[in-house]
Amino acid sequence: METSLIILKPDAVQRGLMGRIISRFEDKGLQVVGAKLMRITPELAAQHYKDHVSRPFYPGLVKFMTSSPVMVLAIRGNGAVAICRNMMGATFGSKAAAGTIRGDFGVSNSFNLIHGSDSPEAAARELSLFFKAGEVQEFDRAGDAWVYDMSGGKPE
Secondary structure, eight states: OEEEEEEEOHHHHHTTOHHHHHHHHHHHTOEEEEEEEEOOOHHHHHHHTGGGTTSTTHHHHHHHHTSSOEEEEEEEETTHHHHHHHHHOSSSTTTSOTTSHHHHHOOOSSOOOEEEOSSHHHHHHHHHHHOOTTSSOOOOOTTHHHHSOOTTSSOO
């Protein structure tokens, strides 16, 4: 099982979309194993977005991400990173397909509602930035037997 970091950005929080977005992940069969409402500091934003520091959009991104609370989530499931990315849709809401989070809730090319880890390696790094030891939970769900076919000994 993989765990991905998901950030519901300030625009999602301000627009009251947290519950609707989280429900989509749960409806898909993914497990929320960590969640917190927080304000990202400029220092944390700099760590999280360090790969973008030389890009022209970086200052605006940091300003946006620190402007209001965000909801950070640890989402677990078989192939969770790729599944979450597909559910999010294209980066820009104006180009995202209907049925995706950005396609259904966004039109802006600046405010794009959600961040999701882009690889299992990035997820591990990002989760360690936002969650302390013990804040991401390990627990079995009885319903997982109906989410994953385990007849081959591993989730499919």
